[in-house]
Amino acid sequence: MQVTVSINGEEYTREVEPRLLLVHFLRDELGLTGTHWGCDTSNCGTCVVLMDGEPVKSCTVLAATAAGHEIRTVEGLEVDGVLDPVQQGFTEEHGLQCGFCTPGMMLTARALLDRRAREAGGGELTDQEIRTAISGQICRCTGYATIVRSIRWAAEHSRSGA
Ligand code: FES
Ligand code: FES
Numbered sequence: 001m002q003v004t005v006s007i008n009g010e011e012y013t014r015e016v017e018p019r020l021l022l023v024h025f026l027r028d029e030l031g032l033t034g035t036h037w038g039c040d041t042s043n044c045g046t047c048v049v050l051m052d053g054e055p056v057k058s059c060t061v062l063a064a065t066a067a068g069h070e071i072r073t074v075e076g077l078e079v080d081g082v083l084d085p086v087q088q089g090f091t092e093e094h095g096l097q098c099g100f101c102t103p104g105m106m107l108t109a110r111a112l113l114d115r116r117a118r119e120a121g122g123g124e125l126t127d128q129e130i131r132t133a134i135s136g137q138i139c140r141c142t143g144y145a146t147i148v149r150s151i152r153w154a155a156e157h158s159r160s161g162a
Contacts, residue, residue, distance in 0.1 A: 022049070022061040090150040109150075
């Protein structure tokens with residue numbers, strides 16, 4: 001079947017099998033290998049991308065299902081050579097070690113910060129809110145403390161990516 005998916009503001013059309021998962025569409029059909037694939041059980045969350053601004057595990061979404069939606073991958077975080085504050089935060093606060101979980105973590109963080117920006121009077125972002133937002137994603141390296149600090153740094157230096 002033919003599918004057309006909008007990714008990072010560009011439309012991509014490919015002939016694919018109906019069963020093709022979005023994670024494989026991104027990586028194997030389009031070469032967008034910043035989206036990682038870490039398990040066969042929908043547990044690790046390293047494959048997270050944004051669909052219409054909300055985090056989804058791209059290993060649980062068919063490429064065909066993504067048609068008609070706006071997908072954002074880690075490749076779409078940087079705009080015109082300027083890193084997203086989330087990317088800067090992970091650099092400033094050493095939010096990664098091996099980096100395997102990092103693209104998904106950063107996209108979840110971007111969605112969290114965009115959601116907070118839309119909600120007037122949300123108050124200061126708490127560590128518990130950050131930990132809840134990333135609770136579907138596993139990091140084997142950092143112990144999460146530096147990831148939380150990185151997202152907090154981004155919140156304090158943020159612009160909306162929406
Ligand atoms: Fe592990 Fe998607 S690859 S949850
Ligand atoms: Fe290695 Fe998170 S930095 S899995």
